[in-house]
Amino acid sequence: xxxxxxMRRDRINKCIEQLKVLLKAEIKAxxxxxxxxxxDVLEMAVVYLKNNTWQPYANGFSRCIEETAxxxxxxxxxxxxxxxxxxxxxxxxxxxxxxSCQIS
Numbered sequence: 261x262x263x264x265x266x267m268r269r270d271r272i273n274k275c276i277e278q279l280k281v282l283l284k285a286e287i288k289a290x291x292x293x294x295x296x297x298x299x300d301v302l303e304m305a306v307v308y309l310k311n312n313t314w315q316p317y318a319n320g321f322s323r324c325i326e327e328t329a330x331x332x333x334x335x336x337x338x339x340x341x342x343x344x345x346x347x348x349x350x351x352x353x354x355x356x357x358x359x360s361c362q363i364s
Contacts, residue, residue, distance in 0.1 A: 273298075279305050318354070325351055 276298050280287065283304055287296065290304065325347055332343050 276301050283308060321354055322351075325354075 279301050280296070283301070286304055286308055287301075291300070296304075329344070329347055332340055332347075
């Protein structure tokens, strides 16, 4: 069992070292000279993922809404008021969701 435990710890340490390399810029910005503990690296990775995975989704969603609204403005005058109202509500819901996902 000690050999299996050592292998497990080695895997964890290797992954944490890989995270340090991937987060090099964030580490320099927040703690340029201090030695980081493993927990610090993991916390920084979590914060980075939370802050940086939402924005591309939000940008893509907004672009989709804009393109759909542009299409609707050019076509289908009968359904336009209903669909435009739906998209207005969707945009407000997206804005509320984005605001609630911001990390302090």
